[in-house]
Amino acid sequence: MTKKNAWIAGLAAPVITATLLLFVGSPRVTASNQPSAANAAIKIDNFVFGPQTLTVPVGTTVTWTNSDDIPHTSVSTEGVFKSKVLDTDEKFSYKFDKAGTYPYYCTIHPKMTGTVVVQ
Secondary structure (H helix, E strand, O other), rough: OOOHHHHHHHHHHHHHHHHHHHHHHHOOOHHHHHHOOEEEEEEOOEEEEEEEEEEEOOOOEEEEEEEEOOOOOOOOOOOOOOOEEEOOEEEEEEOOOOOEEEEEEOOOOOOOOEEEEEE
């Protein structure tokens, strides 16, 4: 192989690789690598809402799941949302479209309280 042919061969490999990456695609960082701001969870267990205070961005859907052995509710103190009575493993979801502080409680066990802060 002559020097000229070696130089062309040495140049061809990176050019072919770059061309393939352009047409086939390169690895991408996707949003799935980031935590989702669209959904958040509150677990009801042992007469506690956990976390007791949840901070989320506007537009987030919060889902309460009753993991306790007895029924509970999740009701806004300001009448913004109200779940039905949730039996074990039942869920209730609400989408928060406005910024603000949303205190809530269980109507069956009023000492159970929590807060969703929407920013």
